[in-house]
Amino acid sequence: MNSPRSVKSRHHGFTLVEIMIVVVIIRLLASMAVTAFNKVSTQSRATTLANNFRKFAEAFQSYNLEEGEWPDSDWVEGSYPTGMEGDLPAAWIRESSVGGFYAFHEGDGVNPPTLILANSNASQDLMIKVDEILDDGNLSQGLVRGDPDSLDYLLE
Numbered sequence: 274m275n276s277p278r279s280v281k282s283r284h285h286g287f288t289l290v291e292i293m294i295v296v297v298i299i300r301l302l303a304s305m306a307v308t309a310f311n312k313v314s315t316q317s318r319a320t321t322l323a324n325n326f327r328k329f330a331e332a333f334q335s336y337n338l339e340e341g342e343w344p345d346s347d348w349v350e351g352s353y354p355t356g357m358e359g360d361l362p363a364a365w366i367r368e369s370s371v372g373g374f375y376a377f378h379e380g381d382g383v384n385p386p387t388l389i390l391a392n393s394n395a396s397q398d399l400m401i402k403v404d405e406i407l408d409d410g411n412l413s414q415g416l417v418r419g420d421p422d423s424l425d426y427l428l429e
Contacts, residue, residue, distance in 0.1 A: 315396075315398060315399055315402060316402060318370050318371060318399060319399055319402035319403045319405075319406060320406065321370050322369065322370065322371070322390065322395075322399075322403045322424070323403050323406040323407050325362075325364050325369070325375070326388055326390075326403070326407060326417075326426045327407070328361075328362050328364070329361060329362075329365060329375065329377075329388050329426075330388060330426060330428055332357065332360045332361045332362075333357075333377065333386065333388070333428060334428060335360065336356065336357060336360060337386075340356070343377075343379040343380065343386050344356050344357050344377065344379065345379065346376075346377055346378050346379045348376045348377060350374045350376075351366050351367075351374060352366060353365060353366060354377050369390055369393060371390075371393045371394050371395040371399065372392065372393045372394040372395075373390050373391050373392040373393030373394070373395070373423075374390075374391060374392065375388065375389065375390055375391075376388075376389040376390075376391050377389070385427045385428055385429070386427075386428040387425050387426065387427050387428065388425070388426040388428065389423050389424070389425050389426075390423060390424040390425075391422070391423045392422070392423075393423070393424065395419075395424055397412075397419070400412055400417075400419035400424050401419075403417060403419075403424060404417040404419065407426065416429070
């Protein structure tokens, strides 16, 4: 008969290799999740900017139809253009989701009236996504134009 002391107790646990494999798998899953989150976040910001441009364009075009002219471009950051106080959403006077403020240029006969997102931190990738939503995905032509300093939406 075996005494309780003579029976070898076996401790079951994880080896260092098994633990390291689990850590590597968790890191891979986490990096995939972060990448997916960044992609969704960029798409969300692009959609917000595109929707703002659409709302603003509609308000300016309505003003033009009612008044027979575009509002003046006398713009002060964080304020409405003269005559547009009740027509534009509040997003016009707030800083955008990517920094910067919206502005309007009434056009000059050569260049069309333009909505501008000035002094933003928008990346090139984000600007292209906004352009894909509103236009053709090419920032050098079409209705949406972009450069490092601004994102412009030309009104038709």
